[in-house]
Structures are given as structure tokens and as C-alpha cells.
Amino acid sequence: MLERGEVANSWRRERWDSLRLLTPNWQSRLPGLRYEGPDPDGYMTAGEVTELIERFAAATRAPVRTGENVISVRSAGDGYLVTSSSGEIACRAVVVASGACNRPSVPPFSGEVPASVEQLTPFDYRAPGKLPDGGVLVVGASATGVQLAAELQRSGRPVTLSVGEHVRLPRTYRGRDVLWWMDTAGVWDQRYDELDDLNRARRLPSPQLVGTPERATLDLNALTAMGVELVGRWAMVRDGRALFSGGLRNVFSLADLKMRRLLDTFDEWARGYGRDGEVGPAERPPATRVPQSTRLQLDLRRGEIRTIVWATGYRPEYGWLDVPVVDGKGQLRHDGGVVDSPGLYALGLPVLRRRKSTFIHGIEDDARAVVDHLVQHLATGDPGTGNVRSSGG
Numbered sequence: 449m450l451e452r453g454e455v456a457n458s459w460r461r462e463r464w465d466s467l468r469l470l471t472p473n474w475q476s477r478l479p480g481l482r483y484e485g486p487d488p489d490g491y492m493t494a495g496e497v498t499e500l501i502e503r504f505a506a507a508t509r510a511p512v513r514t515g516e517n518v519i520s521v522r523s524a525g526d527g528y529l530v531t532s533s534s535g536e537i538a539c540r541a542v543v544v545a546s547g548a549c550n551r552p553s554v555p556p557f558s559g560e561v562p563a564s565v566e567q568l569t570p571f572d573y574r575a576p577g578k579l580p581d582g583g584v585l586v587v588g589a590s591a592t593g594v595q596l597a598a599e600l601q602r603s604g605r606p607v608t609l610s611v612g613e614h615v616r617l618p619r620t621y622r623g624r625d626v627l628w629w630m631d632t633a634g635v636w637d638q639r640y641d642e643l644d645d646l647n648r649a650r651r652l653p654s655p656q657l658v659g660t661p662e663r664a665t666l667d668l669n670a671l672t673a674m675g676v677e678l679v680g681r682w683a684m685v686r687d688g689r690a691l692f693s694g695g696l697r698n699v700f701s702l703a704d705l706k707m708r709r710l711l712d713t714f715d716e717w718a719r720g721y722g723r724d725g726e727v728g729p730a731e732r733p734p735a736t737r738v739p740q741s742t743r744l745q746l747d748l749r750r751g752e753i754r755t756i757v758w759a760t761g762y763r764p765e766y767g768w769l770d771v772p773v774v775d776g777k778g779q780l781r782h783d784g785g786v787v788d789s790p791g792l793y794a795l796g797l798p799v800l801r802r803r804k805s806t807f808i809h810g811i812e813d814d815a816r817a818v819v820d821h822l823v824q825h826l827a828t829g830d831p832g833t834g835n836v837r838s839s840g841g
């Protein structure tokens with residue numbers, strides 16, 4: 449295992465100070481390593497996630513070579529030649545587990561933002577105190593965006609949040625964590641090859657959730673109540689002005705509709721399995737309130753906005769992969785982790801084999817299935833670009 453940094457590098461280096469997992473402790477498990485502390489319904493800090501992964505590496509005696517950056521992987525004979533900062537390794541199979549979130553995704557028009565406005569990505573952001581005083585424009589209303597908008601607004605900086613398509617979820621539903629429902633009702637276990645629109649599922653933004661001791665819901669209504677101003681999706685920069693789309697009403701209705709459908713599924717599940725008595729009464733969060741008027745543009749030269757935080761998503765980085773398996777959008781071409789080149793595998797990507805693949809606890813089933821295929825490949829030399837369904841994964 450070659451790691452350019454340290455074990456749990458992304459959790460040490462690429463997270464902001466206050467970040468907690470949005471998945472509860474009971475769910476944030478690794479193979480053979482379950483949460484056994486006093487607060488199964490709590491949410492780990494980034495430091496605690498680092499400790500969890502370190503403990504896992506020690507318990508499994510994972511053969512990690514830290515500080516070893518992979519510079520290139522290319523086909524060689526019936527395998528691959530891996531070049532790292534420490535030398536070369538010839539091997540028959542390679543598992544790409546380099547992460548789905550190596551780089552923040554920032555729209556190209558960020559280059560047209562006036563130089564007087566400071567621009568940050570979640571990789572640069574640590575805490576509100578590191579930002580200049582004054583207004584902040586947070587772009588993107590998924591998990592990262594809503595969490596940073598709330599933290600910055602609480603710090604006394606006026607926050608404007610640019611909202612595009614998003615996934616709305618209440619933190620708790622009928623007295624249980626909403627992710628308990630996802631787990632119990634089998635949503636996390638939905639397989640990649642049984643989803644109606646796999647590409648869409650893989651691109652879906654993270655849900656508007658935060659892990660706090662209060663288990664508070666952090667949706668757009670909560671942010672508006674705190675004083676955050678909502679504007680539409682940021683479309684372009686013209687003459688130093690940010691131009692936003694209108695139509696927030698439609699964006700909100702869509703997110704509300706999808707949330708209600710999901711809650712309907714949970715209710716049906718509870719009824720169908722006779723579990724209604726175990727949980728609270730069915731409820732529906734109020735619709736997202738549409739502001740009376742929303743600004744369609746903001747002059748970035750006026751000084752109202754001192755900082756822009758781009759919470760516009762993350763992307764993987766495969767500049768080192770010299771095998772033609774990356775599509776035009778920069779994503780690996782793979783079928784459930786079996787990459788489009790014999791002996792090349794992937795783990796740790798969104799909805800790789802199940803919906804839960806996006807999260808830490810998804811690795812157990814994914815790794816088992818992918819490793820089964822890999823072992824078969826090594827044993828038989830089978831090019832094996834096919835599905836791994838037969839291996840039980």
C-alpha cells in the first residue's frame with residue numbers, strides 16, 4: 449500500500465477544524481472495527497476518524513509505505529509498472545484507492561472574480577477566525593456548504609449562500625437518525641446495477657446534514673432563521689458582478705418533493721415490517737420557505753463580499769494514471785470497481801457497488817467483492833472485465 453502522506457492523510461490534512469462526520473458513530477465502522485464507545489449516536493470529529501483509521505491500520509498490520517507518492521501507473525506486459533517517489537514496482541494488479549475527493553471542484557469563472565475578494569476552497573478553510581471580517585459568499589448548499597455557511601454566520605460575518613440542486617434531509621425522523629432509516633430500510637444496500645440511473649446516483653450531491661451533539665437539522669429554513677441570505681445558483685461573472693439564476697422556488701420544491709418521497713418510503717417500510725410501534729409518529733418537515741425576493745446579482749467590487757468559499761464539490765485526481773481508463777469528466781471507467789483494463793481495480797468511489805460505497809462503512813462489502821475478483825484474476829490470468837456478481841458482492 450503506497451500512501452503519499454500519512455495514514456488517514458485526507459482526514460489529517462484536508463478537513464476544516466470543526467468538521468464532524470455526518471454519519472453516526474454506530475455506522476462509521478471498518479471491517480472488524482466497530483464503535484464501542486459510550487455515544488453510538490454521536491458523530492466523530494476529524495481527529496477521531498484519523499484515530500479510527502490508525503487503529504484499523506495497526507490492527508490489520510496493513511503494509512502501508514507512507515510518504516511514497518505514486519507518480520505513474522502504466523501497462524507493462526500482463527500487468528502494470530508503478531513508479532513512485534521511491535522507485536518502481538512491477539505488479540499484475542493495481543487497486544486504485546486514491547480517493548474520490550482529492551481536489552475541490554471550482555467553476556472556471558472563479559478566475560474572473562475581482563482580486564480584492566479572497567477565494568477559499570474547503571481544503572484551505574480551517575475556521576472563521578482565519579477569514580477577513582466582512583461578508584462571505586458561500587457557493588453550494590450541500591453538506592460542506594450548509595455547514596460552513598452556518599459556522600461563518602455564527603461568527604458574526606454576514607453570509608450569502610448560493611443554492612443550486614441539493615438533497616434535503618432532516619437530521620432525525622420519527623425520533624431516529626435519518627441515516628438509521630436509510631440503513632434499516634435497506635437504502636444503503638441498494639446495488640449499483642439495480643439503480644435506475646447510476647450516473648446520476650454517482651453524481652448526487654451530499655445531503656444537507658451536520659453531525660452535532662444536539663442532532664439539529666441544518667436545512668435552508670434553519671439557515672434563513674439564522675440570518676443567512678439565499679440566492680440562486682451562481683451562473684457567471686460579468687463586469688465584476690456575480691450573476692445568479694432565479695427560480696429558487698423550483699429548486700426548493702424539487703428538494704422538498706424528493707425528501708417527502710424518501711420519508712414516504714420509510715413510513716411504508718415501518719408499516720410493512722410492523723415497526724410503527726418502535727418509532728415516533730409520522731411527520732413532515734415544513735416546506736422550504738422561499739424568500740420574498742432574491743438578489744439576482746451581487747457587485748463583487750463594492751466590498752460587501754470579502755471572501756468567497758467554494759463549496760462546489762470535490763473531484764478525484766488521476767494525473768498519475770497513464771492507462772486510458774479515465775473518461776472526459778475525469779472519472780474512472782469501471783464496473784463495480786473492476787476497471788476497464790485487466791488487473792486494474794478501484795475502491796472508495798461513490799456508489800461503487802452500493803449506495804453505501806460513498807461512505808466509510810461501505811468499504812467492507814466493496815473490498816470483499818473487488819478482492820474476490822482480483823484473486824480470481826491473479827489465479828487464472830482471466831482478463832475479467834466483467835461483473836463480480838457471482839462473488840456474492
Ligand SMILES: Cc1cc2nc3c(=O)[nH]c(=O)nc-3n(C[C@H](O)[C@H](O)[C@H](O)COP(=O)(O)OP(=O)(O)OC[C@H]3O[C@@H](n4cnc5c(N)ncnc54)[C@H](O)[C@@H]3O)c2cc1C
Nearest residue numbers: 451452457458469470471517518546547549796806807808
Ligand atoms: C468533507 C468530507 C466529509 C465526509 N464526511 C463523511 C462522513 O460523514 N461519513 C462517511 O462515512 N464518509 C464521509 N466522507 C467520505 C469519506 O471521506 C470517504 O468515504 C473515505 O475517506 C474514503 O476513504 P479512501 O481511503 O477511499 O479515500 P481518501 O480518504 O481520500 O484517501 C485516499 C488516500 O490516497 C492517497 N493518495 C492519493 N493519491 C495518491 C498518489 N498518487 N500516491 C500515493 N497516495 C495517494 C491520499 O493521500 C489519501 O490518503 C466525507 C468526505 C469528505 C471529503
